[in-house]
Amino acid sequence: MSEPIINFEKVSKWYGEFHVLRDIDLAVAKGERIVICGPSGSGKSTLIRCINALEEYQEGRLTVDGVEITDDVKAIEAVRKEVGMVFQQFNLFPHLTVLENLTLAPMWVGRVPKKEAEERAMTQLARVRIAEQAGKYPLQLSGGQQQRVAIARSLCMTPKIMLFDEPTSALDPEMIKEVLDVMIELAGMGITMLCVTHEMGFARSVADRVIFMDQGQIVEQNTPAEFFANPKSERTRDFLSKILSH
Amino acid sequence: MDAALHAPVIARPAPVRSAGLLAWLRANLFADWKNALATIIVVALITRWLPEIVDWAFVRSVTRPDNAACRALDHSGACWGVIAEKYRLILFGRYPFDEQWRPLLATLLMVVMLVASCTRVLWSRWLVVAWLAVLVVFFALMRGGIAGLTPVETARWGGVPLTMLLSTLSIAAAFPIAVLVALGRRSHLPAIRTLCIVYVELIRGVPLISVLFMASFMFPLFIPPGITVDVLVRVLVGITLFAAAYLAEVVRGGLQAIPKGQHEAAAAMGLSYWQTQRKIVLPQALRMVVPSIMNSFISTFKDTSLVTIVSLYDLTGSLALALGGDADWRQFYMEGYLFIAAIYWTFCFAMSRYSQWVERHLRVGNAR
Amino acid sequence: MAAKRHDWSWRSRATRGLIYQVLAVAAITAVIWFLAHNTLENMRVRGIQSGFGFFAQPAGFDIGESIFAFDSADPYWKAFLVGLSNTLRAAVVGIVLTTILGTLIGIGRLSRNFLVRNLCTAYVELFRNIPVLLQLLMWYFVLNEWLPPVSDALNPLPGIFLSKSGMAFPIPEWEHGHLVTIVGMALGIATAWFYRRRARAAFERTGVARPMLWPVLVFVAVGALLGWVAGGAPTALELPVRNDLNVSGGGAVTPEFLAVTIGLTIYTASFVAEIVRSGIQSVPWGQTEAAGALGLSRGQALKLVLLPQALRVIIPPLTNQYLNLTKNSSLAVAVGYPDLVSISNTTLNQTGRAVECITVIMAVYLTLSLVTAALMNWYNSRSAIKER
Numbered sequence A: 001m002s003e004p005i006i007n008f009e010k011v012s013k014w015y016g017e018f019h020v021l022r023d024i025d026l027a028v029a030k031g032e033r034i035v036i037c038g039p040s041g042s043g044k045s046t047l048i049r050c051i052n053a054l055e056e057y058q059e060g061r062l063t064v065d066g067v068e069i070t071d072d073v074k075a076i077e078a079v080r081k082e083v084g085m086v087f088q089q090f091n092l093f094p095h096l097t098v099l100e101n102l103t104l105a106p107m108w109v110g111r112v113p114k115k116e117a118e119e120r121a122m123t124q125l126a127r128v129r130i131a132e133q134a135g136k137y138p139l140q141l142s143g144g145q146q147q148r149v150a151i152a153r154s155l156c157m158t159p160k161i162m163l164f165d166e167p168t169s170a171l172d173p174e175m176i177k178e179v180l181d182v183m184i185e186l187a188g189m190g191i192t193m194l195c196v197t198h199e200m201g202f203a204r205s206v207a208d209r210v211i212f213m214d215q216g217q218i219v220e221q222n223t224p225a226e227f228f229a230n231p232k233s234e235r236t237r238d239f240l241s242k243i244l245s246h
Numbered sequence B: 001m002d003a004a005l006h007a008p009v010i011a012r013p014a015p016v017r018s019a020g021l022l023a024w025l026r027a028n029l030f031a032d033w034k035n036a037l038a039t040i041i042v043v044a045l046i047t048r049w050l051p052e053i054v055d056w057a058f059v060r061s062v063t064r065p066d067n068a069a070c071r072a073l074d075h076s077g078a079c080w081g082v083i084a085e086k087y088r089l090i091l092f093g094r095y096p097f098d099e100q101w102r103p104l105l106a107t108l109l110m111v112v113m114l115v116a117s118c119t120r121v122l123w124s125r126w127l128v129v130a131w132l133a134v135l136v137v138f139f140a141l142m143r144g145g146i147a148g149l150t151p152v153e154t155a156r157w158g159g160v161p162l163t164m165l166l167s168t169l170s171i172a173a174a175f176p177i178a179v180l181v182a183l184g185r186r187s188h189l190p191a192i193r194t195l196c197i198v199y200v201e202l203i204r205g206v207p208l209i210s211v212l213f214m215a216s217f218m219f220p221l222f223i224p225p226g227i228t229v230d231v232l233v234r235v236l237v238g239i240t241l242f243a244a245a246y247l248a249e250v251v252r253g254g255l256q257a258i259p260k261g262q263h264e265a266a267a268a269m270g271l272s273y274w275q276t277q278r279k280i281v282l283p284q285a286l287r288m289v290v291p292s293i294m295n296s297f298i299s300t301f302k303d304t305s306l307v308t309i310v311s312l313y314d315l316t317g318s319l320a321l322a323l324g325g326d327a328d329w330r331q332f333y334m335e336g337y338l339f340i341a342a343i344y345w346t347f348c349f350a351m352s353r354y355s356q357w358v359e360r361h362l363r364v365g366n367a368r
Numbered sequence C: 001m002a003a004k005r006h007d008w009s010w011r012s013r014a015t016r017g018l019i020y021q022v023l024a025v026a027a028i029t030a031v032i033w034f035l036a037h038n039t040l041e042n043m044r045v046r047g048i049q050s051g052f053g054f055f056a057q058p059a060g061f062d063i064g065e066s067i068f069a070f071d072s073a074d075p076y077w078k079a080f081l082v083g084l085s086n087t088l089r090a091a092v093v094g095i096v097l098t099t100i101l102g103t104l105i106g107i108g109r110l111s112r113n114f115l116v117r118n119l120c121t122a123y124v125e126l127f128r129n130i131p132v133l134l135q136l137l138m139w140y141f142v143l144n145e146w147l148p149p150v151s152d153a154l155n156p157l158p159g160i161f162l163s164k165s166g167m168a169f170p171i172p173e174w175e176h177g178h179l180v181t182i183v184g185m186a187l188g189i190a191t192a193w194f195y196r197r198r199a200r201a202a203f204e205r206t207g208v209a210r211p212m213l214w215p216v217l218v219f220v221a222v223g224a225l226l227g228w229v230a231g232g233a234p235t236a237l238e239l240p241v242r243n244d245l246n247v248s249g250g251g252a253v254t255p256e257f258l259a260v261t262i263g264l265t266i267y268t269a270s271f272v273a274e275i276v277r278s279g280i281q282s283v284p285w286g287q288t289e290a291a292g293a294l295g296l297s298r299g300q301a302l303k304l305v306l307l308p309q310a311l312r313v314i315i316p317p318l319t320n321q322y323l324n325l326t327k328n329s330s331l332a333v334a335v336g337y338p339d340l341v342s343i344s345n346t347t348l349n350q351t352g353r354a355v356e357c358i359t360v361i362m363a364v365y366l367t368l369s370l371v372t373a374a375l376m377n378w379y380n381s382r383s384a385i386k387e388r
Helices: A044-051 A073-082 A098-108 A114-127 A143-155 A173-187 A200-206 A224-229 A234-243 B021-028 B033-059 B067-073 B081-092 B101-118 B125-143 B159-185 B190-205 B208-222 B231-256 B260-268 B273-288 B290-310 B315-324 B330-366 C013-046 C052-056 C076-108 C114-128 C132-146 C176-206 C213-230 C255-282 C285-293 C298-334 C340-351 C354-383
Strands: A006-015 A018-028 A033-037 A059-064 A083-086 A161-165 A192-196 A209-214 A217-222 C154-157 C160-163 C166-169 C251-253
Touching: A006 A044, A018 A044, A018 A217, A033 A044, A033 A200, A044 A059, A044 A161, A044 A192, A073 A083, A083 A143, A083 C285, A098 A114, A098 A143, A098 C298, A114 A143, A114 C176, A143 A173, A173 A192, A173 A200, A200 A224, A209 A224, A209 A234, A217 A224, A217 A234, B033 C114, B067 B081, B081 B159, B081 B315, B081 B330, B101 B125, B101 B159, B125 B159, B159 B190, B159 B231, B159 B290, B159 B315, B190 B231, B190 C013, B190 C354, B208 B231, B208 B290, B208 C013, B208 C298, B208 C340, B208 C354, B231 B273, B231 B290, B260 B273, B273 B290, B290 B315, B290 B330, B290 C132, B290 C298, B315 B330, B315 C132, B330 C114, B330 C132, C052 C076, C052 C354, C076 C114, C076 C255, C076 C298, C076 C340, C114 C255, C132 C255, C132 C298, C166 C255, C176 C213, C255 C298, C285 C298, C298 C340, C298 C354, C340 C354
Parallel strands: A033 A192, A033 A209, A083 A161, A161 A192
Antiparallel strands: A006 A018, A006 A059, A209 A217, C154 C160, C160 C166, C166 C251
16 A cells, blocks of 8 residues: 555544543545544544644654644644645634635635635635625525535645544534535545544445544444444444434 | 454553643643743742732731831831721721611621622512611611611711612612613614613713712702702712613613514513513513623722712721821821722622622523 | 504504603603703802803913913813813823733733733732722822932933822923924835735735735834934933932923823723633634634734634724723822813812813713714724624
């Protein structure tokens, strides 16, 4: 296997005295699409937030796109240019228009001229099918529209890796589909994706690998077909029975 | 990629770096060079000044009411003796010396009622009755003239009882006015709305001292010639009008937070305007703004200190009374100031802590 | 839209509304008439005249400090003007100082450093809970009693003298050269403005950010410097000089002014600190994370994402505090600082014209409040975050 684009080596993290990530070993190949699931408190969000250094870890070694994540500010800035993140609460900047939200990072971090940044932004907005809202302010849009804008905002930096932290958990049911459709389209484009979600249908149709986490460790990982058909661990079976019962 | 089933990992204690005293020091005091510098500067300042302050305030201080000993200190130590000597004058103003148990009792009653009003368990109709009873008793005790108590005119009331009376009575009287004005501001009738807006903006736009001057100098002109009104009553009216304007804004904030659906449901049930306000809207609105009402009370409590300027001897004024004329003790004014500052501070700090507690409690109660 | 059909019956809501309003207005009018009638009666009985004409009469009292010349032969209206200028002087200095101090302490309350954080919290809790009048009196006492008499004045820094008579400091002697300096500074500001416009356009065109802050400071400083040199480099400073009896020369401020300014600053700063702190905390943590996730540096995140949102929350209550500080400056009457209320009080005691004097005070403060409220409404409508 070629060099993994993300490599966790015995990574451990504590919140105070609470051991939240326990000896995580995980290698993600370039272009791989991974869905991470598990009960709340299992550390799955913490895991992906370590990748773009929104969380610090205490033991082990984490390498992203050849750069080791440490305290080094320059290393973190370099990594964040290549990693995009979509949050559960969207986190759009409410004082800027949709277009300004998208052009902010390319202009100030990517040193892209304004005109080019705006063209790039309109392309991404068209891709998520929301180009007509470019002049609106985030709080004037629905939840589903805001999350699509958030996805477009991350894409404007042409990242190599996209992280999704429960992107549909804060949405009303009728808006989940529009966001998942965008994510499925994205998955077909070759970007490395790590997605924490409860949407198992999405996992089945798109993921290369499904990972189940519980109590801070990876319990089981497998292809979607195998994972849902033959869960190997008792805990996995227990979890799946709870969320797949409807 | 192989399907993998991982062996379970047992939780380990955190490495020394992230927990424990050393980690705390590192994170809280020496996180980076700027923090380390700040810590060093603060520690240097504290070690320079704190021993001197403690020395002045405690080690070398004189607590006996001994004027000669105090003078001998020559400002190298605090003369708390001035408090020991003058505390009754400071705390009770010019109230006759032998009768000072009466204002003491009255103040204690008032404080008990305030604490009782703060305990949610006791919120009921009976609390209002209890308040009225306590106020009557308060006036009876202070004023005298019944039950064998010698009469004491209001001009002699002063110190802590006066401060408590002014703040409590003015907020109590301001409350109904504030509710009416707040309702008036949200009224659909333009004349009433304008009147309320003018009142609130007029009072909020001017300093309290001008309202007190108005009470002191202009109110006598408003009253028919021949009738005199006690200066205490006039000042009370002034503070009440002032507090009511600010309280009206607080209540209005609460009213605005009530969803329209509440009004609509009440109207659909056939309730009249006043019934809706009394039974549905106000109970919810007022409960929501209890912390802000408490803040209003704290502000009014602090504002009562201004009555010294119109020659009423509240806690701030009684200090001037106690020390201003006394050449022997006058140089120890600062100790007097510190004493009354401590009294004000204790009261206001306790009230603000309580209001923060109420706010947290309310939020928890409302969260679902 | 069809016109409303009025039913003018006893039970119609429109009729009732009209009747309530008529009653309310009638009641208020009756009360006002009653008060006015009594007032005129009382004034007649006591022989007080009315009218604002007395403002043109000579004041008959001196004023302790003033930024323009005043003596007891000047009319009352000029005395009031001096009072107003003193109020504004204390208010402006107080507002500037309290903004700086309050912002520092507010940020300090959010510091990671345990000592700094708790010291700032202690500051806020201490000065918030003591009445402002008491604080003013205490500062006045400290300045009046604990500072040495003027013959023994403290000299903490060269040219600055502190004593019971106040603080003396060096002021530049006004010369033609200073005017040129100011012109130079104005040119510097204009150049800086043009530079910023061009830098912004270049940034949008090419994507390379140009420094925005340092060049502005440099332009203004260089402009002032060149103007100063061109004006003949005037260096004459009027230094206060201490001789045996007192300190003369230089600019001076009285201990009353110092007491009012210091007291108001320290009191109001505790409220400003809370406003700044809650403004910063009002920006959800997710905004910082999103900015970081996009690759923005801490400085960029602060400038582009955090400050714009925090300022929107901070500025309205901050302006309210500025107004409170200005209103609290009226307490200067208790320490003898001749502000507007103090002078009005003196006039009132001298002439007995209570109604006129108090009306003037209230009118002035009301104007200040309404103007500030109007500005604040304009700012709010312009900068409000647009929602559905």
